[in-house]
Amino acid sequence: MAKGFFISKIVGIVGIFVGVAALSTIIALSVVYSQERSKNNQVQPTDGGETTTNPITTTPTPPNDPWYQYRLPKTLVPDHYNVTLWPRLKPVSTDFYIFTGDSVVEFECVEETDLILIHSNKLNHTTLSDGKIARLTAVNSASVPSIKSSWLQTETQYLVLQLDGKLVKGQRYHLYTEFTGELADDLGGFYRSVYQENGVEKVIATTQMQATDARKAFPCFDEPALKAYFHITLLHDLGTVALSNGKEIETTTINKEGEEVLKTVFERTEKMSTYLLAFIVSDYDHINSTIDGVEIRIYARKPAIAAGEGDYALNITGPILKFFEEYYNSSYPLPKSDQIAIPDFNAGAMENWGLITYREARLLYDKDFSSNSNKQSIATIIAHELAHMWFGNLVTLRWWNDLWLNEGFASYVEYLGADKAEPTWNVKDLIVLSDVHRVFAVDALATSHPLSSNEEDIIKPAQISELFDAISYSKGASVLRMLSDFLTEEIFTKGLQSYLKEFAFGNTVYTDLWKHLQMAVNASAVDLPSSVNDIMNTWVLQMGFPVVTINTASGLVSQKHFLLDPDSEVTAPSPFNYEWIVPIKWMKTGTVQKPTWLLAKSETINDMKVTEASEWVLANLDVVGYYRVNYDDSNWNKLLNALTTNHGAIPVINRAQLVDDAFNLARAKIIPTVQALQTTVYLKNEMEYMPWKSALNNLDFFYLMFDRSEVYGPMQDYLKNQVVPLFEHYKGITDNWSKVPTGHMDQ
Ligand SMILES: *[C@@H]1O[C@H](CO)[C@@H](O)[C@H](O)[C@H]1NC(C)=O
Ligand SMILES: *[C@@H]1O[C@H](CO)[C@@H](O)[C@H](O)[C@H]1NC(C)=O
Ligand SMILES: *[C@@H]1O[C@H](CO)[C@@H](O)[C@H](O)[C@H]1NC(C)=O
Ligand SMILES: *[C@@H]1O[C@H](CO)[C@@H](O)[C@H](O)[C@H]1NC(C)=O
Ligand SMILES: *[C@@H]1O[C@H](CO)[C@@H](O)[C@H](O)[C@H]1NC(C)=O
Ligand SMILES: *[C@@H]1O[C@H](CO)[C@@H](O)[C@H](O)[C@H]1NC(C)=O
Ligand SMILES: *[C@@H]1O[C@H](CO)[C@@H](O)[C@H](O)[C@H]1NC(C)=O
Ligand SMILES: [Zn+2]
Secondary structure, three states: OEOOOOOOOOOOOOOOOOOOOHHHHHHHHHHHHHHHHHHOOOOOOOOOOOOOOOOOOOOOOOOOOHHHOOOOOOOEEEEEEEEEEEEOOOOOEOOEOEEEEEEEEEEEEOOOEEEEEEEOOOEEEOOOOOOOOOEEEEHHHOOOOOEEEEEEEOOOOEEEEEEEEEEOOOOEEEEEEEEEEEOOOOOOEEEEEEEEEOOEEEEEEEEEOOOOOHHHOOOEOOOOOOOEEEEEEEEEOOOOEEEEOOOEEEEEEEEEOOEEEEEEEEOOOOOEOHHHOOEEEEOOEEEEEEEOOEEEEEEEOHHHHHOOOOHHHHHHHHHHHHHHHHHHOOOOOOOEEEEEEEOOOOOOEEOOOOEEEEEHHHHOOOOOOOOHHHHHHHHHHHHHHHHHOOEOOOEEEOOHHHHHHHHHHHHHHHHHHHHHHOOOOOHHHHHHHHHHHHHHHHHOOOOOOOOOOOHHHOOOHHHHHHOOOHHHHHHHHHHHHHHHHHHOHHHHHHHHHHHHHHHOOOEEOHHHHHHHHHHHHHOOOOOOOOOHHHHHHHHHOOOOOEEEEEEOOOOEEEEEEOOOOOOOOOOOOOOOOOOOOEEEOEEEOOEEOOOEEEOOOEEEOHHHOOOOOOOOEEEOHHHOOOOEEEEOHHHHHHHHHHHHHHHHHOOHHHHHHHHHHHHHHHHOOOOOHHHHHHOOHHHHHOOOHHHHHHHHHHHHHHHHHHOOOOOHHHHHHHHHHHHHHHHHHHHHHOOOOOOOOOOOOOO
């Protein structure tokens, strides 16, 4: 699933005025800042981003019966399901819409039991001719115990069937049920989405199963490791189109309960998890193309397709799909790839295998009205979802506690896929603003949590939902980018490819990936100070990240858990005492040096000692490392000087970093606020998007703080002065604001 990230607004042009002396303004600002701050001793994330909560909530101990447990017993394993569903797009009474269905699941008994637990939530089960709500038969007409009692356990979302005898180990059974559910407008399970077209209200039946709502559409063993094959059939009104994960085999007209309806039968799916299923009935139109035998279709409301709003998505899907086939060294395993825009949709998009659902704004591009940042979010989100077709769908994490690996991985490689579709954009750089800096704000709080959770702590649907946060997505993406960088992309993809080969159509835990990366490292010349597992554990099993402090006079390099609020107390214990194994890429006076590692709390790295007055050190090149950097005063001054006199000597991402690190170090009271504000002095020479965006993100806080204070006027004058050259630059490259510049970042 992809979050609803919004790419930040364009750099604002503040106005044209002549500023006052920069330094005195900066000093006045920092004085008032510290006054305001002591009045108002409260720290908030810089990004206005989400805050995180600890996913572990305590529960009273439930009774011991299996139907009070949120996890299924390990007694039954499904092989395949045959499901028929009939959504009614007209209400049966005011605002009450339903679907009906029947389902048979073939499962194997792997451990003797007299109890069947299968997930079922908010479904009304029909009493069958024998007076029971389910029918159990054995494959090969073996004898079968009968159902003694049955009920719905609503809290744990089970259909419970107690039998009067044991199911036999190794024997296969069929369980048949009929049911009715509400097609509610609740965005979960099988639900309805409503929109207006030419003044007429239209209803779509669609699905969102992740994480635990497949059980709201039909009874199923609704855990990601219980993969099975699905034969899906949909009944739907004449004039509508039905879609599912598999390709349509045939559509016929049948008479059902006195009504003429269409019956669409779909090809059997691959072996897959329930949370990746999708069923959609609409009167949508589509456009299509074929790439190496895989049909690509984009579905949307008829007027949107007619206006060409699906064209951009269709244009880029083929190249991105090809890119991932090569990246993963694995062919796309399905005959088709459908993507569909849904008017009412909760997440940004959902990676249902073969039928990806999107919010309309995340798939449809209107060349007259959409901005370039809309276009970028379409390219990255399509890449994110297509990346999941392998990483997540073909190979699936065994349980939700490892969600961060699934989402973090897709959130990292979405930039690689989008870069393939739009190679001129430099979109890969933007992960630093959109993910690394964004999640720094959250992960620097004492209330953050580690990427990895214990399987036993994540059992209830609400606990699973809480994992879909900035830590899983953005920190996951940031540490995987760091890993890929220190392994080299070649070794990273080699390990990834053998991981996907070994576990195709199966399930894993995150250490399985580490093992395959280690195998690739072992077979290569890459030299690591420790195993992949030991290095990554320090980033995965403890919350937060370090600030690395480099003293260029002595060469002493040290690390400390970075906390935005220095007075906050960290109560959560860490297996590594809040120390990390830190890869350091760095440069000296504009020249890239051999990468190194910080392996202890502090260490002397002689190369980082500078002897000449003109020499400076800059660490964490391109912010590939998940940490902040601080220096001795003398080196800070040399960096500020380098920014002012020749900012081109410092890579653009690091210019954005120096600003962001300085402001955050100041908020954490590690460096004076004056020093942070001084990173804005050079901005009058800066014409690039990323450093400005980084400065604006941080100055927003000052704007809020100084509104109605005596320094507000001087601050505005100062910033107006800084922004004038930028304004003039853009005036020039846009021919006096008459044409759109070509560069993506310029736009
Ligand atoms: C499900 O449908 C498939 C295809 O029609 C059929 O081969 C299979 O026997 C069915 N399974 C059950 C349990 O009815
Ligand atoms: C399920 O049964 C309950 C109780 O009879 C009823 O209130 C509800 O409307 C039913 N739901 C559907 C979808 O038929
Ligand atoms: C698009 O779909 C139509 C109808 O299914 C099909 O005839 C046509 O070959 C498809 N075009 C491409 C380029 O795949
Ligand atoms: C899609 O590709 C075609 C052919 O290259 C091109 O003419 C068209 O402008 C593209 N559409 C969009 C929205 O990018
Ligand atoms: C995987 O890599 C091998 C060796 O480079 C190549 O021959 C093969 O075509 C690749 N397969 C896919 C699906 O990319
Ligand atoms: C990698 O090499 C090390 C040292 O030879 C060895 O201990 C380890 O088992 C190897 N790991 C894998 C996954 O092959
Ligand atoms: C922009 O406008 C100024 C005066 O308003 C004019 O001198 C200059 O030539 C114009 N530049 C372009 C590129 O049109
Ligand atoms: Zn995702």
